[in-house]
Amino acid sequence: MTTSFAQVMIFLGLGIGIIILLTAVFRVHAFFALLIACFVVGLGVQMPVAAIINVTKQGFGHIMQSLGFIIVLGTTLGVVLEHTGSTKVMATYILKRIGEKHAPLAMSITGFIVGLPIFCDSGYIVLSGLNKSLCRRTGISVVIMSVSLATGLYSVHCLIPPHPGAASAATTIGVDFGRLILVGMAVAVPATLVGYGWARYAGRKFNNEEPGQAPVVDLSLPTPSVLLSFLPVIVPILLIGIKSFIGIDANKPVPDWAGLFMVVGDPVIALAIGIIMALLAVRSWKKSTVSNLLQEAVEKAGGILVIIGAGGAFGAILAATQVGQHVSKVVNLQALGIFFPFLLTAVLKTAQGSSTVAIITAASIVQPLLPALGLDSEMGKLLAVLSMGGGSMMLSHANDAYFWVIARFSGLDMRPMLQVYTVASLFMGLITLLMVFILSLFLL
Template sequence: MHPLLILLLGMATVLVAIIAFRVNAFLALIGAAILVSVLAPGDPATKIARVADGFGRTAGSVGVVIALAAVIGAAMTESGAADRIVGGFLNLLGERHDAVALGATAFVLSLPVFFDTVFFLLAPLARSMYARTNRQYLKYLLAMTSSGVATHTLVPPHPGPLGVADALGVDLGLMVLMGVVVALPSAIVGFQFARWRDRTMPIPMRVPIAAHAAPEAQAALPALLPSLLPVVLPVLLIASNTIVDALRTRDAARAALWAAARPVTATIGHPVTALFVSAVIAMWLYARRRRPTRQELAELVERSLMGAGIVILIVAAGGAFGASLQATGIGPVIQGAFARGVSNPGLTVLLLAFVITMVIRAAQGSSTVAMITTAGMLGAMVKGIALPYHTVYIGTAIASGSLMASWMNDAGFWIFSKVGGATEAETFRSWTPLLSIVGLTGLATTLLLARLLPLR
């Protein structure tokens, strides 16, 4: 069977299973992986085995990182470290720039913490700000949303971008760095939309006001520097490994120095090491501030790991799907199509990554599933193709596409509506266009960087 036809059958299997039959994404992706692998060439005895191999490789690559990130997020929330970061930004920027402070806080907190948790955490603060000013409630909600969704979809260790980096073979440190670079202008443009939307469609606050934290409680929170450590430290450690590795091959004058530093940074800058250290610090903060019993500490870890388990399964199933697609030989077919008449294959791949992710996201609602599914397909397609830029830009294009066309099948839509107190119509006119604007800005930034800074 032709590889393109197998690809279409695999995509259809995923979409029909999730949308029409409400099948769990893990089962849908594994089912599609088995179908594609059976239809692909090869020894019948190894066709199912390569599905398991692809699943195992991906789980081994990302499973520990996702689990540790879940523990970090839970411990930061329970210890009060997240609240301290909120207070730090408010003190730094002042009440006059409270919306900017909310956005900046969401940007930083969403690096290790899932977006829905960040939104739940910051929503009471947005309500208390509105109670003080009696204005700009929608601006507060959208400001923290634009920053939170940008980092959640573009920056590892969140499962979507982490799975994308693994499927495309992108160094995790580089994915973190370029994810932040693309997320920052996306969040800023989203903030400008928030200001305009609040002026043209102000909404009242319809949910009860609950005090975010009393002044006495704020005094008992961790200090700002220890609170920031679980967020900043893993980023710095992972980046150190990426930077030293790049300088080792490009800075001939100091090659011996970078070669000597390489064993150290390769150890401390490995994502597992970096996030493990971060998890230890986050749990230490929790233990120091809350004085939990051993059972309470164990329950915190178990709750976070149980939530991470299904995410790991979905990401690994996406890896199995991608491995099965590679076995079809789809990469050489796509390469041949480019050679026969596509005038700008580099641009075509980026736009294709964006559009495929957008379609899958609109169809089934989950940005993570859309990213993982598309990355599996694109990873197989571009294998062996000479592109004029680094594959990290395919990753940021996929992540940007996952923000498009969010509607009622997206859990984030309902979190914004119900927690924020917006009607469905108001959510359609604020949340949905905001995410699309953030995604389009991410694509534009990706196209610009791929042209000006190809990293080749």
């Protein structure tokens, strides 16, 4: 298979365009959009149909092998925390510590912590009832409160596993989960603060907004204590982080005492421990309740897994076209460095709306370009994933499902959403890029 640079670029652009067109305009599920793009790119560079099918199967299977258990268990942990009321317990505790006067900051911090294991849209829906009641009790604008909560959730959703975009990108690029979680949390803090700061500044002009109807969460089970609510979130992160630091030097043997941490620090085991702790936080369970929760989690994870698998298939097709070699011969990617993954992901995100699809697609394109970008070291790969995470924040607007979750459950119309939340997502992406660039000066 001999193809020119122009031919590869034309059909790569066509494949990306098809993904954007099908998902953003025709609302086709991302799995089918990515699968169609595989065949468009493959046929365009003259791959035999049998080879396309074989490569897509291998790409799908590889990503499932790496991420399947993590996505299912991460989703399950989030569902259990929602239904036990642990998320509201954490939010209430943070609010008491910070005070109602600083309620927006409390909601921002709550979003950051709750968002670690829970997808941003689910976290927002669960916490919107508390957000609504605080708006009425404190008299603070619902725009300020809602965007503070939304940006806290959004920052970790775009940057940290087990969220599907970051987890998939880490697997594709080859980044250790523990390091990504720890460094990603540090990078997400400025993004959260910028989102909160812009909400406080730009939301002041919308003081007359009334909070919309929030969902009523029926908690038939008694809520857990504060400690038991936080532990299922904190313990898995600590275990994964400890394992990452123990194995940071691959040339040194792991001490005998550290063997246990190498096992329990595996993301699959760590998340399973988190689920068990979340379930044990409630003293009594009905068999039907546990069964329904696990059923809900598996069904929710299934939709995510097929998108990630299709993203892996698309990445395998791109690898087979040797796009990295073609681009590196023509474009001076070394000069772009850490900015290229950010810009590529930002364009994809803004065009089609889904942060997950944007970062999965971008990771497939960036992976073969890492040597040309000067990012093929361990730290370079980590910074590339964080750069793509920042790009996947920009811009959240009317083609993003999370945008409408915020608007629906806060009762906000388009004007405050665009002026406050969308602009906040822009600033969050830019500050993330700035943080990654500063890190690159010291780590590369």
